[in-house]
Amino acid sequence: MDISEILEKPEGKQHDFKEEFPDGKKLARTVISFANQGGGYICFGVKDEPREITGFDESQDLIDLEEQISSHIYDLVTPTPDFEIATQYLENHEKHILLVEVFPGRQKPYHIKDKSVEEGTYIRVGSENRLADEQTIEELKRQARGESFDEIPVGTKSIDDLSEKLFEDFVAKRKEVRDVNEVEYSEVQLKQLDLVTESAGATHPTIGGFLLFNEEPEEEFPQVIVRCARFKGLTMEETIDEDEKGGPLIKLPDEVMKFFKKNVNRGSKIEGTYREEAYEYPKLAIREAVINAICHRDYSIQGSEVKFAIFDDRIELSSPGGLPGRLSVDVLGSGVSEIRNPVIARVFHQMGLIEKYGSGFQKIFDGIEVRGLPDPELLDTGSFFKIAFRLKEPIEEKLKELDLDEDQEKLIQYIQEKGNISTSRGADLIGKTDETARKKIRLSKIIMLFMNIFHLAASSQFYSFTIVLFPRLFNRFTPVVFDILQ
Secondary structure (H helix, E strand, C coil), X not given: CCHHHHHHCCCCCCEEEECCCCCHHHHHHHHHHHHHCCXXXXXECEECCCCEECCECCCCCHXXXXXXXXXXXXXXXXXXXXEEEEEEEECCCCEEEEEEEECCCCCCCCEECCCCHHHHEEEEECCEEEECCHHXXXXXXXXXXXXXXXXXXXXXXXXXXCCHHHHHHHHHHHHHHHCCCCCCCCHHHHHHCCCEEEECCXXXXXXXXXXXXXXXXXXXXXXXXXXXXXXXXXXXXXEEEEEEECCCCCCHHHHHHXXXXXXXXXXXXXXXXXXXXXXXXXXXXXXXXXXXXXXXCCCCCCCCCEEEEECCCEEEEEEECCCCCCCCHHHCCCCCCCCCCHHHHHHHHHHCCCCCCCCHXXXXXXXXXXHCCCCCEEEECCCEEEEEEECCCCHHHHHCCCCCCHHHHHXXXXXXXXXXXXXXXHHHHHCCCHHHHHHHHHHHHHHHHHHHHHHHHHCCCCHHHHHHCHHHHHHXXXXXXXXXXX
């Protein structure tokens, strides 16, 4: 990567900026975190916030500084990771900086030399180095063995715990989508797909095979469940609908999409001679995000499920486990991919749930752009990954276009969160008389009605009307109503 590109990156999963040479243990923790994951760059002589090139002038012994860095890594980190140190001269700043590139390790877990693996193993979470928990350490050990969690045999189960009917459905779908010849259900075919494996002289399903082709995998692996909820308003205080979606992974995306269709506004639009349902969110983009969450979540994390939450103004989808390897939110949609669950991903790909590796987020971004909605919000905390879809015109954004006083904003916010407000509660909230509160509450409800109509129209055949004309009507007539009620 070019140095100018590195300097433009925010501090995060693969980039760390140091104005001065840090304590040796701090440097070691950063090196360990990068080596345990997708590698990274440490830039010395660069202040992070605000970004500033402080650098080193020629009077300083850069060679000595390089030797200090090397010594700290060799003395404090085990096993010794692969790294390179380079001096970079930035002409525009007339300063030298030091760049340490740490490569993804093959002998994980890396840890502090004078501590145990449990006490000295670190991973990168955002821009911080955090002590790895037991589950993460086990995952690092599997990576060192070249083994994924979904390839591990389920020793308590046999080939009889897989559904022949589900496998036949998969084979038929694969024929339809990929034009692959249909095959009969057999141990040979299951082994070719890594759905079963030999262990201790017996044949057992792999975790991936069990999650995909057992009728009730949540009985053995409760983390397979997707928790779905429709909340009233913008918070989680009141639930309108909720469901736990389980069952074989090959059917799970469709089950979650049933909840989506049930709980979002929809209208219809005319395509040629046909009338097609159009939801307020692009269905294909949501489906792609659901498939991504189910296929790529970290199933080794127990007690944590994929969560699908619908609010009045957004949909949030979170899945356990941060982005794997070198993946970071700024490269999603660029075609770069890393597969956490190869058994599951292979079956999903052959079924057509995954079109091609690395294309999922581009399809999400394209679907959102076509509908004119805001870009999805992406968050990788290391312990989970979340994507949030927002409607084009959140109520808060439209309210900014109106000259509302502080009292009116308080009332609208309260109604958004609680669903309604009494005159006496409104009077207490804004510190005005009941009569004044009654007028302002009435106006608040009219504004909310306008916005509900707007959201409904945005998902219907009146989409062009919504985009062009409706905002003008809203801006013209709402202030008039405001003046009348004053």
